[in-house]
Amino acid sequence: MEIFSNLAMGFHQILSPIYLLFIFVGVLFGLVVGALPGLGPTAAIAILLPLTYKADPVLSLVMLTGIYYGAMFGGSYTSIMLNLPGESSTVMTAVQGYKLTRSGRPSEAIQMANLSSFMGGTVSILGLTFAAPLLGELALEFGPPEYFMLMLLGLSTIAFIGNTSPIKGLIAGTFGLMLGTIGSEPISGAQRFTFGSYNLGDGLPFAAVAMGLFAISEVLINMEKRAKAYQGNIEKKMKIKFPTKGEFRLAAIPAVIGSCLGFVLGALPGVGPTIASFMSYGIARGRTKTPERWENEGAIEGITAVETANNAAVGGAMVPLLSLGIPGSSATAILLAGLMMHGIRPGPLLFTDHPEIPWSVISSMYLGNIFAVVIGILLSIYFVRLLKVPPAVLNVSIVVVTMIGAYSINYNVFGIYVLLVFGVIGYFIKKAKIPEAPVVLGLVLGPLVETSFGQSLIMSHGSLEIFIQRPISAGLMGLLIIIFCVCLIKPLITRFKAKTVVK
Amino acid sequence: MKKMNIALYSVVLVIAIFYIYESLSFGLWQEFGPGPGLFPLVLGFCFLILGIIQLFSDEVLKRNTHDIFLAKEEKLRIISLTTVSFLTVIFMNIMGFLLATILFIFIILKCLECYTFKQSIFTSVVLSSSLYILFNNVFKLDLPTGLLTLFL
Numbered sequence: 001m002e003i004f005s006n007l008a009m010g011f012h013q014i015l016s017p018i019y020l021l022f023i024f025v026g027v028l029f030g031l032v033v034g035a036l037p038g039l040g041p042t043a044a045i046a047i048l049l050p051l052t053y054k055a056d057p058v059l060s061l062v063m064l065t066g067i068y069y070g071a072m073f074g075g076s077y078t079s080i081m082l083n084l085p086g087e088s089s090t091v092m093t094a095v096q097g098y099k100l101t102r103s104g105r106p107s108e109a110i111q112m113a114n115l116s117s118f119m120g121g122t123v124s125i126l127g128l129t130f131a132a133p134l135l136g137e138l139a140l141e142f143g144p145p146e147y148f149m150l151m152l153l154g155l156s157t158i159a160f161i162g163n164t165s166p167i168k169g170l171i172a173g174t175f176g177l178m179l180g181t182i183g184s185e186p187i188s189g190a191q192r193f194t195f196g197s198y199n200l201g202d203g204l205p206f207a208a209v210a211m212g213l214f215a216i217s218e219v220l221i222n223m224e225k226r227a228k229a230y231q232g233n234i235e236k237k238m239k240i241k242f243p244t245k246g247e248f249r250l251a252a253i254p255a256v257i258g259s260c261l262g263f264v265l266g267a268l269p270g271v272g273p274t275i276a277s278f279m280s281y282g283i284a285r286g287r288t289k290t291p292e293r294w295e296n297e298g299a300i301e302g303i304t305a306v307e308t309a310n311n312a313a314v315g316g317a318m319v320p321l322l323s324l325g326i327p328g329s330s331a332t333a334i335l336l337a338g339l340m341m342h343g344i345r346p347g348p349l350l351f352t353d354h355p356e357i358p359w360s361v362i363s364s365m366y367l368g369n370i371f372a373v374v375i376g377i378l379l380s381i382y383f384v385r386l387l388k389v390p391p392a393v394l395n396v397s398i399v400v401v402t403m404i405g406a407y408s409i410n411y412n413v414f415g416i417y418v419l420l421v422f423g424v425i426g427y428f429i430k431k432a433k434i435p436e437a438p439v440v441l442g443l444v445l446g447p448l449v450e451t452s453f454g455q456s457l458i459m460s461h462g463s464l465e466i467f468i469q470r471p472i473s474a475g476l477m478g479l480l481i482i483i484f485c486v487c488l489i490k491p492l493i494t495r496f497k498a499k500t501v502v503k
Numbered sequence: 504m505k506k507m508n509i510a511l512y513s514v515v516l517v518i519a520i521f522y523i524y525e526s527l528s529f530g531l532w533q534e535f536g537p538g539p540g541l542f543p544l545v546l547g548f549c550f551l552i553l554g555i556i557q558l559f560s561d562e563v564l565k566r567n568t569h570d571i572f573l574a575k576e577e578k579l580r581i582i583s584l585t586t587v588s589f590l591t592v593i594f595m596n597i598m599g600f601l602l603a604t605i606l607f608i609f610i611i612l613k614c615l616e617c618y619t620f621k622q623s624i625f626t627s628v629v630l631s632s633s634l635y636i637l638f639n640n641v642f643k644l645d646l647p648t649g650l651l652t653l654f655l
Contacts, residue, residue: 051638051642051644054642054643054644165557165560165562167553167556167557167560168557170549170553171515171550171553171554171557174546174549174550174553175550177546178522178543178546178547178550181542181543181546185529185539187536187537187539188533188538188539190529190539192525192526192529192539192540192543193522193525193543219584220581220584220585223580223581223584223615224577224578224580224581225577226577226580392611392612392615392616392618393612393626393630395611396607396608396611396612396630397630397634399588399607400604400607400608400630400631400634401634403591403592403604404600404634404638404644404646407600407644407646407647408638408644411645413592413595413596413647416592416595417589417592420585420588420589420592423585423588424585427581428511432508432511449542450542453537453542454536454537454542457536457537458535458536458537462532462536462537
């Protein structure tokens with residue numbers, strides 16, 4: 001019952017014109033950016049983050065969360081109509097969606113994507129409503145050693161999962177942690193790696209680093225490739241057509257599986273929407289009795305499987321962020337940074353000390369999801385037309401907007417220098433196929449990891465045994481060791497086997 | 504590209520060594536617990552070991568590794584964009600945000616994207632002014648006005 005009264009409190013706060021406006025703007029911006037190939041939810045949140053500095057913290061978070069799921073919604077439109085997936089989690093939407101477009105059913109495919117995204121989103125928000133406070137209560141038992149292990153586990157899984165090379169993922173994560181050590185040491189306050197610069201005293205401006213790594217590096221890649229505006233035909237008008245009742249029936253089970261899978265996998269660090277969408281698609285494809293339809297004219301339930309899963313992952317990803325204060329993805333890492341800039345530290349105490357913050361965010365997600373589906377149904381065709389905007393104009397606009405964002409962090413051009421330097425670093429990182437997400441996560445978690453590590457050692461008078469003496473910490477450490485062994489030793493065994501076969 | 508990969512991971516090693524060296528100067532242990540240098544030292548060693556493993560991996564040392572960088576012309580575009588961006592920031596405090604970004608957009612569109620003079624000037628003025636009005640006047644972010652305001 002307490003959950004419902006808290007939810008009512010959240011709704012009471014957000015049902016005011018200013019909140020509704022911020023949710024609407026966030027969702028709309030997310031839909032627009034999500035429709036553009038290359039710029040995903042992480043870049044979208046990073047670009048708008050500095051603009052929320054002057055706003056009320058809850059208002060900012062509500063808008064940034066709106067961008068997050070708005071971008072997830074928008075990712076499917078260009079995949080279905082033009083076979084251009086905006087991000088990795090919509091790749092499988094393009095496979096079935098584009099077949100349906102060629103079969104003359106683009107509108108049905110898009111509306112199914114909208115409705116599936118809505119369903120996935122709603123199921124995951126329901127899950128978030130019940131799971132986050134429960135996990136928060138459980139996390140009250142956690143001390144510094146448990147938090148240290150939990151954060152290491154999160155960082156390691158993000159470094160390992162979904163990357164071709166675990167070593168590259170670890171290099172990225174360690175680099176992020178190293179960047180997090182610049183500035184004041186969290187326990188003693190000693191200055192480190194500042195080289196006498198006053199600007200580095202508080203550490204690297206996180207938003208500038210994130211914008212550089214995700215937005216500027218993408219601009220550099222686009223400039224290098226001489227990206228051109230979409231040359232094909234885009235329909236100017238499209239009637240809104242919904243799938244048939246039979247198709248809805250066919251899509252019901254993939255929708256339920258996709259929503260549940262997306263929520264659970266989204267809550268796990270490093271797994272996120274891409275893996276959830278691929279798995280959900282695979283299950284739906286395996287269950288079908290008409291595989292030839294999937295191969296030829298396209299299966300509408302394939303879109304449902306993907307879109308429910310990748311949207312449900314958003315709500316899942318918010319669970320560890322709100323209840324433990326530990327982000328499981330680069331997008332939630334930026335949300336965490338946004339909260340910390342307003343002096344709010346998410347975690348188990350957030351639900352007891354400042355319940356209006358998490359509950360307003362959760363309530364806004366219910367409402368934002370409705371906004372997203374309505375805007376999506378009515379305007380999806382116009383979002384696809386954004387591809388006609390010349391990339392050169394889009395690129396310079398992104399550079400200028402991010403410059404404004406980086407400047408407004410401290411009203412100092414130092415932020416812009418950081419933005420550009422990390423844009424170049426991000427470009428090289430992308431070129432070398434090193435993942436950027438662990439860098440961002442390492443930077444955000446760095447001071448927290450160091451604090452919990454230091455506190456643990458102070459508690460144990462310098463003994464590392466504290467990490468194995470406490471059962472939860474020991475369990476997490478065991479899990480960490482298993483993950484390391486599986487991810488690092490497995491490729492070695494595979495290589496050894498391959499060499500033996502060649503010989 | 505073997506050379507470029509080697510260069511990249513050599514930079515990783517140099518950073519790791521420098522980082523370890525610096526972290527030693529902060530002190531590793533204090534009376535009450537770990538000193539400011541302990542955590543960076545651990546990280547530095549992890550970075551060094553990972554860098555060495557990657558530098559000597561098949562991916563880097565194989566001769567037929569694909570070229571991670573493109574042709575000379577593309578490289579030149581990247582260098583030009585980066586240089587113009589840095590120059591824009593340098594001149595932003597003098598010229599102000601509006602003038603600096605108008606020039607930035609104009610140079611990029613005219614020189615790198617081969618837009619016509621009219622197109623470049625129109626796009627740069629319209630885009631820069633709209634963003635300036637939106638962020639400076641609507642969002643109330645005080646963007647740099649530069650020294651030029653002294654003469655106005």
